[in-house]
Amino acid sequence: MLTQYSGAVVLVAVLVVLFGLYLSWTATRLDRLHVRLDAARVALDAQLLRRSTATLELARSGLFDPATALILAAGAREAEAADPDEREAAESALTRDLRAAFEDPIQSEHVRAGHGGVELLDELGRAMRRVQLARRFHNESVRAVRHLRSHRLVRVFRLAGRAPDKPNFEIDDEPPPSLAR
Secondary structure: OHHHHHHHHHHHHHHHHHHHHHHHHHHHHHHHHHHHHHHHHHHHHHHHHHHHHHHHHHHHOOOOOHHHHHHHHHHHHHHHHOOOOOHHHHHHHHHHHHHHHOOOHHHHHHHHHOOOHHHHHHHHHHHHHHHHHHHHHHHHHHHHHHHHHOOHHHHHOOOOOOOOOOOOOOOOOOOOOOOOO
16 A cells, blocks of 8 residues: 555656646747847847948938938937837838938949949948847747747746846848848
8 A cells, every 4th residue: 555655755746847848848948049039139139230330321322312322321229229119110211211312223323333342342232131120030039939838838837037038139130132042
């Protein structure tokens, strides 16, 4: 009789230890996903800054008419200085300004023909593609974190701790056709 009782206690103890290991593994995985999400956000911010810098360089190059150069420079500065709550709108506005500046294919050819225009446009095109990739990677990281945080055990045992739920970063990041490659 004592043997059956001891076997049951050992079995329960093993199950409790295995459950604890599973919870520990899940908490570690969630922590790694949060770290990956933070790194993705830093990378996205860096690429957005790079795009703004490339836009400012192009606006200051003298290859655009003064009105277009002023609009691009103002849009780039506004995107750089935007508050976190207004960042998506400012970045989308910069994309729309860039598309408007290159709406006419002749404008793109005029800029390419100017001194240093090819390098400036290539840098802006690369920056815009990197923004798209960084934004997709960030949003995929947000999705992975949300998916794991939605599991019942994660919620019941509060494995996410006090980490805030991060939102997706949704902007209009479609480059002008003349810059898309």
